[in-house]
Amino acid sequence: MLRLVLLILTLTTLLPTLAQAYDILILQSRHDTGYEDVMSGFRQRTSSRRVIVLSDYVDVDAVRIVREDRPKLILAIGDAALKLARKVQNTPIIAVMTLGIGAQSNITGITMFAPPERYCNLLHLMKARRVGVIHNPEKTGWYMRQARQAAEKAGIELVVCEVSSSRDTLTHLSSLSGKIDALWMLPDVSAVTRETTEAYFRFGQDQSIPVISFAGSYLGMGAAAVIEINYSGLGRQAGDMATALLAGNSVADVPTGYPRSTTYKTNPVVLKRLGRLFDDVKQLSPH
Numbered sequence: 001m002l003r004l005v006l007l008i009l010t011l012t013t014l015l016p017t018l019a020q021a022y023d024i025l026i027l028q029s030r031h032d033t034g035y036e037d038v039m040s041g042f043r044q045r046t047s048s049r050r051v052i053v054l055s056d057y058v059d060v061d062a063v064r065i066v067r068e069d070r071p072k073l074i075l076a077i078g079d080a081a082l083k084l085a086r087k088v089q090n091t092p093i094i095a096v097m098t099l100g101i102g103a104q105s106n107i108t109g110i111t112m113f114a115p116p117e118r119y120c121n122l123l124h125l126m127k128a129r130r131v132g133v134i135h136n137p138e139k140t141g142w143y144m145r146q147a148r149q150a151a152e153k154a155g156i157e158l159v160v161c162e163v164s165s166s167r168d169t170l171t172h173l174s175s176l177s178g179k180i181d182a183l184w185m186l187p188d189v190s191a192v193t194r195e196t197t198e199a200y201f202r203f204g205q206d207q208s209i210p211v212i213s214f215a216g217s218y219l220g221m222g223a224a225a226v227i228e229i230n231y232s233g234l235g236r237q238a239g240d241m242a243t244a245l246l247a248g249n250s251v252a253d254v255p256t257g258y259p260r261s262t263t264y265k266t267n268p269v270v271l272k273r274l275g276r277l278f279d280d281v282k283q284l285s286p287h
Helices: 002-019 033-043 062-069 079-085 116-125 137-153 166-175 197-207 216-221 231-246 268-274
Strands: 024-028 049-053 073-077 093-096 107-109 130-135 157-162 182-184 211-213 225-229 262-266
Touching: 024 033, 024 062, 024 079, 033 073, 033 231, 073 079, 073 231, 079 093, 093 231, 107 231, 116 137, 116 182, 116 211, 116 225, 116 262, 130 137, 130 166, 137 157, 166 197, 182 197, 197 211, 197 216, 216 225, 216 262, 225 231
Parallel strands: 024 049, 024 073, 073 093, 093 107, 130 157, 130 182, 182 211, 211 225
Antiparallel strands: 225 262
């Protein structure tokens, strides 16, 4: 009888722990529609998860949680989540919805940049030959190196202005006056800010050139076209990466990549005003 009682007590103690066992710890920066779309896609590819939304708590000790729960990997959604996840050194981390994945041996992920070839295809279709780009080499130098290669293949010359802070952006915009026939906005936190965004579209209107951007919200501000990331597709892609890591692949075997699922969106009013091959551009198919 005593043994039976001890067994019951032992099981009672262990069962809550067993019930909480999971493979993937998901750190989500805050409640956000885009983040929820990522989660929706991720759920289609994975199971056995624990989700912590950081904005619901005053403080989250990710190191302690990983030490006690021993998840096999972490999905970090958003900048705040990635900042916290970086404190964990020995567990694989997949980062999404952040502009700065950076270099850390246990971190991989998906950038918030569409492949430069897709932008160059669009610019080529618009007959753009000299395209202005403003960026901070410390933030997006890696992307510009690949963008230059893609532009060269498409017969496009990039007129690149380098900035170190948003204060330089307005000056460099002025320097591009009369020198380019399209302006390409990158998701660069130094070049494109709340204070400088309007200047891009004012410049495009004054110069009668198309501004190509990276988010659908900019179409209403005057962008001629954007290449937008499908967030649910981003989640599915992250889920495929998680599956590979859970199968025993190392982080080095699952390198950081571009989003697989992106969509061209255009502003017909702006394109018509500019006379920029509207009939061709509007037929661009989603990717």
